[in-house]
Amino acid sequence: MSAQARPPLAPRVQAYVFVVFALGLTVLIASGYDLITRDWSFHAEWLPLAALTFGSGWLAIKLPGTRASISISETFTFAGTLLFGPAVGSVLVALDATVMGLQDSLLRKRLRWQQIVFNIAGPALSIWAAARLAGIHGPLTAPAELNPDLLLTVGAFTALYFLFNSWLVTFAVALEQAAPAFHIWWTNFREVSINFAAGASIAVFVAVNSQRIDLSFIGVILPLMLVVYFTYRWSSKRVEIEQEKVQELNRVFLSTVEALALAIDAKDQVTHGHIRRVQRYTMALADALGIRDERQLNAIRAAALLHDTGKLAVPEYILNKPGPLTAAEFERMKVHADVGADILKSIDFPYPVEPIVRHHHEQWDGSGYPAGLRGYEIPLGARILAVVDCYDALTSDRPYRPRLSRQQAEQVLLEKRGKAYDPWIVDEFLRLLDRLEAMDQAEDAARKNGEASSSAARSVPDRLEAIAATTAEEREFNELRRELPRATSLDQAFDALERHLSRILPLHSLALLLPQPETNELHCVRCSGRASSILAGSRVPVGERVSGWAFAHSQVVFNSDATLELGPVARTLSHPVGYVSAFPLLDGVSVLAVLLLCSQRPLERDHRRIVENSTTLFVSSVSNSVLQAAAPTRRRGQLHKAQVH
Known part of the structure; x- marks a missing residue:
């Protein structure tokens, strides 16, 4: 001691x-x-x-x-x-x-x-x-x-x-x-x-x-x-x-498993963070239940990280379906337990990980899958993991429902006690919840206060966030590609663009400005966000301010001072605007419009790439139909732009 x-x-x-x-x-x-x-x-x-x-x-x-x-x-x-x-x-x-x-x-x-x-x-x-x-x-x-x-x-x-x-x-x-x-x-x-x-x-x-x-x-x-x-x-x-050599090898082994499992978890936007929480809760519950055998604890630790590996074999549309699964879809979902266990079976673990992963969806009364085990036939680690996995799923947002409160989740566990889950484990888990929530709060506070100050401590979470951000970008871009061609009006197209950009960018406000040839100005025809009252109906002379300059020169203006576009009022809003970025919407060499983004803090380099790809998709999807009325503007805009040059 x-x-x-x-x-x-x-x-x-x-x-x-x-x-x-x-x-x-x-x-x-x-x-x-x-x-x-x-x-x-x-x-x-x-x-x-x-x-x-x-x-x-x-x-x-x-x-x-x-x-x-x-x-x-x-x-x-x-x-x-x-x-x-x-x-x-x-x-x-x-x-x-x-x-x-x-x-x-x-x-x-x-x-x-x-x-x-x-x-x-x-x-x-x-x-x-x-x-x-x-x-x-x-x-x-x-x-x-x-x-x-x-x-x-x-x-x-x-x-x-x-x-x-x-x-x-x-x-x-x-x-x-x-x-x-x-x-x-x-x-x-x-x-x-x-x-x-x-x-x-x-x-x-x-x-x-x-x-x-x-x-x-x-x-x-x-x-x-x-x-x-x-x-x-x-x-x-x-x-x-x-023994020290064996323990060091085991630490390296588990660290490798954890890193790979968290990388897989980071790609899942629906259950992102699920694996880390499940591992933390599972190990705390195993300790509270008096499990002291190192082989059993290591098996539970690895299984908590790897229990959803088999979902790689389940189509994404089933995993992320926003409604109930059909009988056929549920049968396909059920294969993940066996697939994950079979993958892990090929790894020569020095402790029994595969049975825990295979049977973590078995139920106490025998109605679970894949083998229909009941009671104490189910491995202890699988019984522990099942309770924790259920609670975390209930208290997390899912495509088909919002998260439940702690009280609601506790009620579900009590209703399933002795039916789906081991009563002893459910009772101990409910007694442990206060301590688990205190652990979560302490970890969140430590993260916010930057206690993990070393670059080594920050590097892994940063890389995982990069994976999560890449996955989110890919998903939003694919959804935008599907939605934009179905837009029948400029309003619908703009709403789709704003909805998807706001999910992956720290947007304050967004505006679409179209040129008016009669006055040689840009006119804000659509806007959203906290600065809508300033942007709605605003007019900007071509070549002036940030948006007018971007239109006149066919160049992106990135992270410019917001007062250059909005004036001093940008600082007086209840949520001040710190920066604006203007993206010309190009159809070949012609400028159709300008997309103006407002943000409280500077956008990142990756954000610029995301917006450029999204605006290219926006133009290619709507230019022939939705912006057909702007065709004269396109010719005159070129004329006025040439005069500015």
């Missing part, structure tokens, strides 16, 4: 720690009372073991990937218990735990004081209870004989001590994390049994061959213990290095 500030332990954890501490303290007091009644010769025999325990306690080795540590001091606590009884054993193990606790708290600053006292009391209670239950009651009066009875006694003692000690810690962690106890024990403590067995084996050797712990004993046993320690330490370091 880090040294940073941590929340206090939950009341149930504190109560459990107090009970274990009280029992352990009782054992230590009873053991101390037993020892002070002994003569000095007895103490002279076991105190060398205390010195060895104290010294070796500083040489503990943490097992990689677990919460457990092993130490050669276990050998001396076992030997002390077999040779001198439970009282000495409890004192030795308390001394060992104290050393390890001091090492963690003073040098590494990882433990709370409650953890330190628990780690002292728990082993003392465990070794005392295990010795009593195994029939070890007092000091040996003669060297033990190696026989089945001794082996049975030591085996029972070792197993009981290991189980008592490991499960006391397991229950504490389970209470703190609200996680399954057996999973914690299996993940963190099963391998420690080897250390207990090794310590017990050496303790049997000592009990059979000697009753005294003298210099000769230390000279024989200490080198052996040091060899064991350094072997453990070297092996542990090697394992840590390999």
Whole structure:
């Protein structure tokens, strides 16, 4: 655990720690009372073991990937218990735990004081209870004989001590994390049994061959213990290095998956941002449900990013249809679950991603697709993803309906609880919603405040926005290409152009100015936006202001000062106009009209390209019919333009 500030332990954890501490303290007091009644010769025999325990306690080795540590001091606590009884054993193990606790708290600053006292009391209670239950009651009066009875006694003692000690810690962690106890024990403590067995084996050797712990004993046993320690330490370091390599590869793997998934998501204007939200919510929900297995968590994380990959096989008109799908269209939509899973099946993921993606549209009552699984037949990750995916879809705008409020979405989930979705997961998700919304708000605030200040932090979102903008441009241009030829009047054509440009440009106002040959002026015949009151019916002499100059010279004027076109009134509007851009509408070499764009901030270079392409499409679609009446104007406009030159 880090040294940073941590929340206090939950009341149930504190109560459990107090009970274990009280029992352990009782054992230590009873053991101390037993020892002070002994003569000095007895103490002279076991105190060398205390010195060895104290010294070796500083040489503990943490097992990689677990919460457990092993130490050669276990050998001396076992030997002390077999040779001198439970009282000495409890004192030795308390001394060992104290050393390890001091090492963690003073040098590494990882433990709370409650953890330190628990780690002292728990082993003392465990070794005392295990010795009593195994029939070890007092000091040996003669060297033990190696026989089945001794082996049975030591085996029972070792197993009981290991189980008592490991499960006391397991229950504490389970209470703190609200996680399954057996999973914690299996993940963190099963391998420690080897250390207990090794310590017990050496303790049997000592009990059979000697009753005294003298210099000769230390000279024989200490080198052996040091060899064991350094072997453990070297092996542990090697394992840590390999685990770090695996974790780094996994981080790179997931980062690659995430980047590609977000790039695909950025191309979908309907569900843009859906994948990022689903991943964030899914991982938070998995944590709240107590999922701790790394393989399962990595599988859920990857599946949350990739669950809609199969929609690449669904036609865009179905994905973006603004109304209900027909039965045939829905059947086509359903293939995305299998297609996405089959794509991912070809990738050798080190965790089960494909089943989650394949079955995230299954329903609790068996009415889902593609396999009609029901209840616990559905993978846990798929059940989690289904709830989150549904909620995000409900609270997002879709072509066929506006977004629902949180309350409406919660009501839908409650109605589908036990029918479409796992009741346990729905209940936990609804309890978690306040925290999820707080996470979203914090992220939005951080983005607005520019906390991701480095170019590296900004580059990926910027690139994704570029993909999203390109997709939006392509979609709007295709729709404009379909709509303009159907326009039967200049008003309809202008409305279509304005509607599509406003979706991808930061427009303030838009105006179309046609030339009037009788007066050598441009006349605003159509306008929209906040400056309509100024633009409507306005007249601009050819060659003057921004629009007149663009018409006279057949050139685009981009991001000019708005006052040059509108005068000082541009700054007095409730939403001031900062910039104007004028685009001559060309039919070959002839100028038909001028499109004037007003904006509060400068347009970007890509915006110029978008407008030029749109005006070219506008002219090619409407010049023969809608602007037929402007044909005389075209000839006279050329004449007046030539005079200006």
